[in-house]
Every structure is written in structure tokens, then in C-alpha cells.
Amino acid sequence: MPAYDVTIIGGGHNGLVAACYLAKSGLKTLVLERREVVGGGAVTEEIAPGVRVSALDHAAGPFSAEIAAELHLARFGLEMIVPPARVLGLGADGRSVCVYEDVGRTVEEIHRFSANDAKNYPEFVNSFARIGRVLAPLVSMTPPSIDQPSAGDVWQLGKVGLAFRGLGKKDEYRLLRWGPMAVADLVSEWFETELLRAVVAARGIYGAFAGPWSAGTSLGLLWQAAMDGSAIGSASYARGGMGALSAALADAAKAAGAEIRTRAAVDAIVGADGEKPKVVLESGAEIESRVVVSNVDPRSTFLHLVDPVDLDPNFLSKMRNYRAPGTAAKINLALDGLPTFRGVNGGHPKIRLGGRIHIGPEIDYLERAFDASKYGEFSAEPYLDVTIPSLNDSTLAPEGKHVMSIHVQFAPYKLKGDWGARREEFEDNVIGLLENYAPGLRELIVAHQVITPVDLEQTYGLSGGHIHHGEQSLDQFFTFRPLIGWAQYRTPLKRLYLCGAGTHPGGGLTGINGANAAREIARDFKGGKV
């Protein structure tokens, strides 16, 4: 018998969640991570002495509260922080609009711009919350088989159908209509304030090779509502940075009996259709187990780790067409103090700045930012999603110092010219833009970290630099993720499974892909299928 039941390739948060559940179900589980740390997108790095930042993800999906409770992550040191502000939109004219967790407070804020928008906002929130509740069960279920739906599939879908009927005509119609819509159209039906429209629409294009006028971008809002009841991107931090979430997961996995090896890059998956699959490490070592689970993105898994002769040419050609064009980059700054933002000085700046800070004041601005990437250029005026996590978490920077995390779109993986040669120009452009909103920012910078889409691939193992392991568009969604016929975490190779963001329910720090995959794998073990 092989030494392990399960080998998981990749110690991203989904690989770790899967390891926790599989080890808890009694399976001898090994996690192999190529980097020196586990976490994948959820890592904390020191960028200056005593200054630490969530290098990639800066606000969790949110991470599933159910999984956190089932795995007792609080016992392993996890503390999530949800600040009062979700997102603060900065206008080019020096005005700002803050969306709080609290609806009443947000209505007051919006009223300064438009009485009409203030009136519509509660219904916008409530409608998405109602629809989100109906969609929520889809998130944590295994997508049904299209060809041979099982009795369980039909039962699950039936429950969702009943809940859908319970929505009432108005919300039913909204749900059916919104999914394929361009998010720019959706927000303009609700709001007249351009800044608010842009703040809300941003969720539909986060990480996507799409602008707000692209069809299907409203899906991002619906999916966000399914995850946490709101259409607007959440601001949910782990104390100590996202690496603390990964550390808690790793400790929970080890406590359940899993073994985790870092600096263990896998080079090949061999014999996954036979009885004794094995992985071959870059070191040349070989490890046998009863099944292999890949937390690596689908393109890397099937186009690099598996030998093409092991795969059906039809499947291979579909996988080659799986779209994963990276469009995002990160810049992280260690700051000598808190920057002053124009228009945010009144009230409580630390509260207003405590969630995400959105830069991209108009729908057309966001669309133009996307345009550049279509032609292989980074945006001259990018859409920025910024956080200053040290405002809520004093463990990240010494007193009086701060750390700023800047998610930059659009920054195409396939850039005209070389990312290596254009790194400084890129950073200078982003800081120059931010200076319009936070004058004097440049003088506060004591250290910086620039992570281009090519770095995302080379350092963090994301093929094509795609932050979600592949586009989350209607054609790569739910029963189509990653490919139609292969959305149940199983693959054409009997003993190879997927558990990463390239599976349902897609990207984001939620842990749900890992949990869903583990459920299916454990079921196959129990049913004697592997």
C-alpha cells in the first residue's frame, strides 16, 4: 500500500482546507508546497523591518464562517476583523462616499450626493440580500452533472428552485435578468451618482479581463451576495495579515494528522488513471498515494504537470481554451505615517479609511482602464483597490507607521515590452495617480514591493498571473468550472482531483472549493471508487 491515501499538490488555503477535512475523515494526507511558506495567495510578508503586509489578497472573500467554525480555526489563533466601513470611494473632485456595513449610516452618506440614490440604496441592499440567500446553497454544493444528474443533484437543485419561487416575481425577474448584464447597466438602473455607480460596479470586474461595459459582469455582484449577503466587496481581514489564516489552517491540518512539506515543488503527476498514481518532485523524489489532489490552477495542472499523452485530445484542447489572462498587479508600501486623503479629513478618517479604498471615480474611467489591457498596455489611470490594514491591526506596523496594500488593474500579463524593464515606470505611474488623492504620499514611502503578473506566475505559481486561477465569466462558472462535464472536482484521470480556485465556486479567499472537493474525495473513498 502507498504511504499516503492523499497527496495534495499546493498548500494554498484551499489545499489546506481540503487537507483538514481529509485528515479529519481518517485519510493519511500529505501536502506538498513549492514555496518556503504555505498559503498561496494568503501570505503575510515583511517589506520593511517590523512592517508586514498581506502580499497578495488583502481582504478575504469572506472566508466561510462555517468552515472556520468546523475546523475550530479560532483555537489555532485565527481572528478575523471586519471594520465598520466596507469601501470608501474617492472622487476626482475631492469628495468621497463611504459604504458602511450599517445601511442607515450609508444612506446618510449617499444623501450628500443624491436624495434619490439614498432612497434606492436600502432596496438595493435588501434585494441583493434576498437573492444572495437563494443563491448561497449553490456556493457550497457540488455542481450537478449535466449528463447524468444524480438523485442528490436533483434534490439539491429542487431546493434552490423552491427558494427561487419564494423570492416573489420582482426578485425572480431581477435574478434572471441581472446575471448576463453588463454591470454598468445594472448600477445605472439603481443610482445616478457616478462615483457610487463606480464603487458598486467594481465588484463585477475585480480580477477580471473585463470592463464594466462587458456583458456578464453583474455576475460578480450576484456571487458576492451569495457569499456574504452584499453585492459590494467585503473588507474582512485576518489579524496578522492573511498569512495568519493560512497558519491557522496549517496548524489545524497538522493537528488532524496531515503532513505538510514546504520547498517541495511537484514536477509531474504520473499514472493518475491507474491504481498507483505518483507525483515526481523537482528534486527527483517520487511519492505514491491512492489519489492526487491538485490545488494548482487547472492550466498548470493539465498542461504542465500531466503528460499530454495521458489525456484525451478533446479534453486537452478544451483546457487550452480555458481562459486565464492575468490583469492585476500588487504594490505594497511601508509608510512613515498615515497619508492624508483629500476629502476624507472630516468625520473619522481612520474609520472611513479602514475598509477598502476605491479609486476609479466613474464607470467610463473603469472602462478606459480596462481598454489599455486589451492592447497589451497597463492603464495610464488604473482602477485601484487599496487597503491600509495597519489601521485595524497594530501587529502589522510599529506605532505611527503604516502599511498600504494596492491592488492595481489593469496590468496585463502579456504586456508590450518586458515587465522587468517597465516595473519602475508602472510603479511610478500608480504612485503618481495616488498622489492626486493623497498628496504627499510619495514622501511617506520607506519601502516598497511591486508584484507584477509575471511575478504572480513565477513566484506565486499562478499560471498566466490570473488571480482567480481563470476567468470567472458565465462560460467558466458553476457547472462549467473549469470545464463542462468536469465541475465535480473529479477529472478525466480517475485518481486525480482538483480543489483550487479554478473549481466551483471560483476565486477568493473563502475555503469553499477545498471543503467541497474534500467532501467528494471522501465520498469516493467511502464508496470504494478509489
Ligand SMILES: Cc1cc2nc3c(=O)[nH]c(=O)nc-3n(C[C@H](O)[C@H](O)[C@H](O)COP(=O)(O)OP(=O)(O)OC[C@H]3O[C@@H](n4cnc5c(N)ncnc54)[C@H](O)[C@@H]3O)c2cc1C
Ligand atoms: C494579487 C492578488 C490579489 C488578490 N486579492 C484578493 C482579495 O483581496 N480577496 C480575496 O478573497 N481573494 C483575492 N485574491 C484571490 C485569491 O488569492 C485566490 O482566489 C486564492 O488564493 C485561491 O486559493 P487556492 O488555495 O485555490 O490557490 P493558491 O492560493 O493559488 O494556492 C496554490 C498553491 O499551489 C502552490 N503550487 C503551485 N504549483 C505548485 C507545484 N508545482 N508544486 C507544489 N506546489 C505548487 C502555490 O505555491 C500555492 O501555494 C487575490 C489574488 C491575487 C493574486
